[in-house]
Amino acid sequence: MFAGDMHSPIYNCITGQYMATTLFPSSTLLVPASLKEANPITRNSSSKLLVNCKTLKELKQLHCDMMKKGLLCHKPASNLNKLIASSVQIGTLESLDYARNAFGDDDGNMASLFMYNCLIRGYASAGLGDQAILLYVQMLVMGIVPDKYTFPFLLSACSKILALSEGVQVHGAVLKMGLEGDIFVSNSLIHFYAECGKVDLGRKLFDGMLERNVVSWTSLINGYSGRDLSKEAVSLFFQMVEAGVEPNPVTMVCVISACAKLKDLELGKKVCSYISELGMELSTIMVNALVDMYMKCGDICAARQIFDECANKNLVMYNTIMSNYVHHEWASDVLVILDEMLQKGPRPDKVTMLSTIAACAQLGDLSVGKSSHAYVLRNGLEGWDNISNAIIDMYMKCGKREAACKVFEHMPNKTVVTWNSLIAGLVRDGDMELAWRIFDEMLERDLVSWNTMIGALVQVSMFEEAIELFREMQNQGIPGDRVTMVGIASACGYLGALDLAKWVCTYIEKNDIHVDLQLGTALVDMFSRCGDPSSAMHVFKRMEKRDVSAWTAAIGVMAMEGNTEGAIELFNEMLEQKVKPDDVVFVALLTACSHGGSVDQGRQLFWSMEKAHGIRPHIVHYGCMVDLLGRAGLLEEAVDLIQSMPIEPNDVVWGSLLAACRKHKNVELAHYAAEKLTQLAPERVGIHVLLSNIYASAGKWTDVARVRLQMKEKGVQKVPGSSSIEVQGLIHEFTSGDESHAENTHIGLMLEEINCRLSEAGYVPDTTNVLLDVDEQEKEHLLSRHSEKLAMAYGLITTGQGIPIRVVKNLRMCSDCHSFAKLVSKLYNREITVRDNNRYHFFKEGFCSCRDYW
């Protein structure tokens, strides 16, 4: 892509590292013809030459010649003033240093007020606020009295480094000198206060001004928009128009960017129509702001159209559209724009390269990524931290860990982002251990560091650890944000910790965290998994926007309950709102049908996928269908479906059939399914367990022993059943037959009492659920110590009457525990929720929400 790089880098021709970060057309290197001529320099001609100097090199040579000829002196309006002005104008850090050295005079000549003003301005625009302030102090020490020109520069310097207390002192000096009536000074003060987060003080000043101009209004508008008060910014703009002040292009840029921040397309369009009403011509900076606004408001096509129609695109406009494409993850468009730019646009700079490299990271495009890296090195852009950080991220996402580490090691100034990029890369690479170690040893962590680790822990199912880390974050006084809460919400969901889930909601409200699409969806899912469908739907209904994922989460709530009608109703509502279904929503729908035993609806939805919505069923959908048919006992139809599948059935499909065989006690078919399964996924624990369970419940103990032996030989271990219950914010976990709990004795006594009352009510343990070849009494004993029973008993002991008991199980609940829970809910008058690995059961007054179908 960069083969046609005709403008070879010239940075090494220009002395000084600061120049290296800016790309100059090679023409600027040419020495002006005037300098080569042997004509003698006069005071007048040198003055003109000084003003026209474009590079420090030219200036230095001219300076040298003039000194030789004695054409410089400290008199007012002398050439020295022009030399300094010109040097400042060049604007590089080196030229600023040059100016600084030129005006200090060993002969005791004093620098003029003009020189100080000039250099303070130079430092301010270079962002070197502290240097500007130092210079101001120096001029006071030298007894030079600042004037009305000094203060705007100085205040701009204070704004750049957010030096509030210094700026306030400057304000004091302004008042002392009676300069507050100067409109330039007042405007600068408004800007300064706004930048330092004191927009109210700026407003006070604005209100007290006797005379205001368009810059006064614009400064305040921009102040509001920059402090996240974009609504005020826009309304101030309309006030300004009403007051008869005509906006200029800068005003429009500020207003349009306020609309962009609000993501309010309608408002943006309204401002656009104002522009044409006022008859303003669209300047390049305005077009740029419009492109950005349309992009941020999500109307990417409109943005692209304006961009394409713009005849004189500048570098910033290219950079604007590219960075927005990156944000929208339209990475391939970034490369299209880059292509156009290389052909007929301005030379890519560091910001361009940042977007390009980010796009390569998104696309996993190593080849463009590598040439971008080369371009960065050729042009000396790697000194900019952000570029190197992006390169690390790109190599990590392209799977080139070594290349990323090499860049990392060579970075002299690693920032927190550098470390974060590395950690995130390691997490994606699956190296949690190293990621943890680096996180632990990091000297400076920011919110992203914490969020990365919390997200990583959730990804690897270390939910308690994720919550633990969040607690540590709280202890260190770092509040979480939207991203943190998405991670914590999913951790809560998987743990089924409802109390914690509710606390998460309160935390979000208290900390005024905006519930966006992602967080909203995470919360719906969290409550759904915690067995609180009404809270889940409450969150869903309050979401301002809902995409297909949000609807899927809500349909998932219905699926958890086995509420087919509810699921289909939501789906229809979603279609009405013109949300396009994807493959995932059908998984939720089919699951809902499966749990609800709604075979007809399931079949119908399955066939409508391709016909009505153009979505070809994937293997998971076939899995869902096999599950649906199998659960309903339609084993033959399930087998037929498997045989007619256009895709090779995988382990999930056979697994579903096997599970159905267990439920409907079809040993023969189970044997067949298990054989297929072992071929496909010999390492899968589930198959062995299921198969041995099937043999066990059919009483075929020799077969059970054989499978168990196979498991042992292959080193496969059964995942132990475990149930947890949250009591007073703490999660208590029990495994089957667990005696390790501190309250073990109490739990045992409680279980005895329950069993007594249950048998009085006619309960007979269903020992076919015990999968060991032991005698009946032993079976009963084992059965009575199933993890969910232990958790329920503990719940009865520790929580008061009327408080629902909520248990989360890692495996599917067995039918005996199901009957047990139904009776306990009746005899103890308690609501009980058990969420297993696939749905939840809500027990009340002796009945279960699943209507015994699961």
Add this chain to the structure above:
DNA sequence: GTAGGGTTAG
């Protein structure tokens, strides 16, 4: 002389 646009990691 004051006001404005593009920036990586979760």
